[in-house]
Amino acid sequence: MKLDGMIEGILFAMGSSVSKKELAEALDVQEKEIEEAADALEARLASEESGITLLRLDDRLQLGSRKECYDALIKLASHARKPVLTNAVRETLAIIAYKQPVTKAEIAKIRGVNSDHAVNRLVEYRLVTEAGRLEAPGRPILFGTTEEFLRHFALSSTDDLPDISAEKLAEFTEEAEAESTEVEV
Amino acid sequence: MKLDGMIEGILFAMGSSVSKKELAEALDVQEKEIEEAADALEARLASEESGITLLRLDDRLQLGSRKECYDALIKLASHARKPVLTNAVRETLAIIAYKQPVTKAEIAKIRGVNSDHAVNRLVEYRLVTEAGRLEAPGRPILFGTTEEFLRHFALSSTDDLPDISAEKLAEFTEEAEAESTEVEV
Amino acid sequence: METLAFKLEVFEGPLDLLLHLIEKNKVSIYDIPIVQITDQYIEYVSAMPHEDLDLVSDFLVMAATLLDIKARMLLPAEEEDEEEGDPRAELVERLIEYKKYRHLGEELADYEIDGIKVMVHPEDLPAEVKAYRPPVDIDELLGDVTLAKLKSIFDDVMKRREDKIDHERSRFGRIRRQTVNIGDRIRHVRGKLAGGKKQSFRDLLGTGVTKLEVVVTFLAVLELIKTGDLRLTEDSTRDDFILMEGEHHSSEIISEYAEEI
Numbered sequence A, B: 001m002k003l004d005g006m007i008e009g010i011l012f013a014m015g016s017s018v019s020k021k022e023l024a025e026a027l028d029v030q031e032k033e034i035e036e037a038a039d040a041l042e043a044r045l046a047s048e049e050s051g052i053t054l055l056r057l058d059d060r061l062q063l064g065s066r067k068e069c070y071d072a073l074i075k076l077a078s079h080a081r082k083p084v085l086t087n088a089v090r091e092t093l094a095i096i097a098y099k100q101p102v103t104k105a106e107i108a109k110i111r112g113v114n115s116d117h118a119v120n121r122l123v124e125y126r127l128v129t130e131a132g133r134l135e136a137p138g139r140p141i142l143f144g145t146t147e148e149f150l151r152h153f154a155l156s157s158t159d160d161l162p163d164i165s166a167e168k169l170a171e172f173t174e175e176a177e178a179e180s181t182e183v184e185v
Numbered sequence C: 001m002e003t004l005a006f007k008l009e010v011f012e013g014p015l016d017l018l019l020h021l022i023e024k025n026k027v028s029i030y031d032i033p034i035v036q037i038t039d040q041y042i043e044y045v046s047a048m049p050h051e052d053l054d055l056v057s058d059f060l061v062m063a064a065t066l067l068d069i070k071a072r073m074l075l076p077a078e079e080e081d082e083e084e085g086d087p088r089a090e091l092v093e094r095l096i097e098y099k100k101y102r103h104l105g106e107e108l109a110d111y112e113i114d115g116i117k118v119m120v121h122p123e124d125l126p127a128e129v130k131a132y133r134p135p136v137d138i139d140e141l142l143g144d145v146t147l148a149k150l151k152s153i154f155d156d157v158m159k160r161r162e163d164k165i166d167h168e169r170s171r172f173g174r175i176r177r178q179t180v181n182i183g184d185r186i187r188h189v190r191g192k193l194a195g196g197k198k199q200s201f202r203d204l205l206g207t208g209v210t211k212l213e214v215v216v217t218f219l220a221v222l223e224l225i226k227t228g229d230l231r232l233t234e235d236s237t238r239d240d241f242i243l244m245e246g247e248h249h250s251s252e253i254i255s256e257y258a259e260e261i
Helices: A003-014 A020-027 A031-047 A067-080 A087-099 A104-111 A116-124 A147-152 A166-182 B003-014 B020-027 B031-047 B067-076 B087-099 B104-111 B116-124 B147-152 B166-182 C002-008 C014-024 C034-047 C053-074 C080-084 C089-115 C127-131 C138-142 C147-164 C182-196 C201-206 C211-226
Strands: A052-057 A060-065 A128-133 A141-145 B052-057 B060-065 B128-133 B141-145 C230-235 C240-245
Touching: A003 A020, A003 A031, A003 A060, A003 B052, A003 B060, A003 B067, A020 A031, A020 A060, A020 B067, A031 A052, A052 B003, A060 B003, A067 B003, A067 B020, A067 C127, A087 A104, A087 A116, A087 A141, A087 C147, A104 A116, A104 A141, A104 C147, A116 A128, A116 A141, A147 C138, B003 B020, B003 B031, B003 B060, B020 B031, B020 B060, B031 B052, B052 B147, B060 B067, B060 B147, B087 B104, B087 B116, B087 B141, B087 C089, B104 B116, B104 B141, B104 C089, B116 B128, B116 B141, B147 C089, C014 C034, C014 C053, C014 C089, C034 C053, C053 C089, C182 C211, C182 C240, C201 C211, C201 C240, C211 C230
Parallel strands: none
Antiparallel strands: A052 A060, A128 A141, B052 B060, B128 B141, C230 C240
């Protein structure tokens, strides 16, 4: 293999930039030869429309991908980063929808686990947004649902959310009490 | 830029292997076109003595440095060298490669020794992975080879594994018989 | 002693050793002189270092097989089990099968020489690609979450919470500040594991109502691990630990932890 090919392979595997001096030592040639081979490599990559290009950073060399590839890369990346609705996020959304405006602390208390991450996700997805501050020590942020949330569920207001009936709530309480007496120690 | 250049740039930036399907989606072309462009890229890299080569790993593509660069590379980088396998481990790997999917018990039966240690090593090296469960009592784990296995042994697919031809088998047994006639007692 | 010269070599297993003996004696794999090979095999195994019992046992199993074949071959051939054929047949088959894979392993070594010299490139995504977040399609994201579903999720969460509330205490009206006692938590954890039961670490922490309770339960687990009363294994499939009684579990509560914190 010729020197330009060797440089290409080395820069490829290293990933980072490598100084001409280091290349000369590794390949056991003069720095001047590295310089010439780098020119040849650069010209070759350009002429054959390679998707890789040679970057020169002072006396260091590095390979990089060409700008023309970015759009395709973004498509690949966005595929990999498609958001998913986990159970934690769903539950958090349900709590915010019914209990809004509500603080992160309250959500955590209801779910029994820290839910900051889930709340942040929902804000990022624009399903949830800040809705003022609670007048309490530390003035914690209150969260509520967004217009996008209403639009998705074709609701004109959060008042239109299906009711949690009083009976249903009472039922829960009874059940829970029955269970708690059963397990009495 | 032509399609082969785009593929080259994308594979460079991703570093990891990318399936032809993902490439086709990101570049908005048919998989068949990706296949043709991959052939063109492979031929171009070979003809101009590039230090980069196209790896085919089943239906995935990846760029790698050419093996001729290796000696110069290890002078530059304290590269974490890939493990060179011991005989016992390689023997176990051969059984998995040719008989996959296969259980630890089957491997032990062929080798005549407990092979858990060797299998665990291979899993640790990511050359082997779980490939489902055998529908039998205890539902033992089945093992198969990975993409890293293909890379480690410079193969494009397990179909490229060296053949155990009928001739070769006959050779084995003949060899043994020939030896025996020589020293007939 | 010349016959034991090979004992220092490392064999991959009993089949590897047998093949070695067959090759060394220049005999046919199809017509193994069973008496001679068995004697040499046993001589080797008895000279083996016995530290690795697992390995030695695999060699001993083969010794038993060889002795069995030897015994059967010494029997008069016209006995009733004639239809079984050569007692060596199964062993021969295993030897050939093993030899095949041993050979293939060696073949792979040649491929390995090339494969390990190929280096791949670390991920090198341009900054703008890395920073890119795809726009969220809310309709797609919410998918099957209908209003009814949202309501039932809320119901479930609230029910879970209801289940946790201690209705005995809540009847007293104002709930007094709870003191959490590590001795109690140790007893609680022990109770969960009594009789060899297993317990999910996550579920155990989930039983704590207040943050303090969770912390003290955690401390109780640490203490029990330290004293050997509790042992834990990883459950990687569920990103959890499984707790169970350790070898030294005792029923006494460590007195110094009986005090409140």
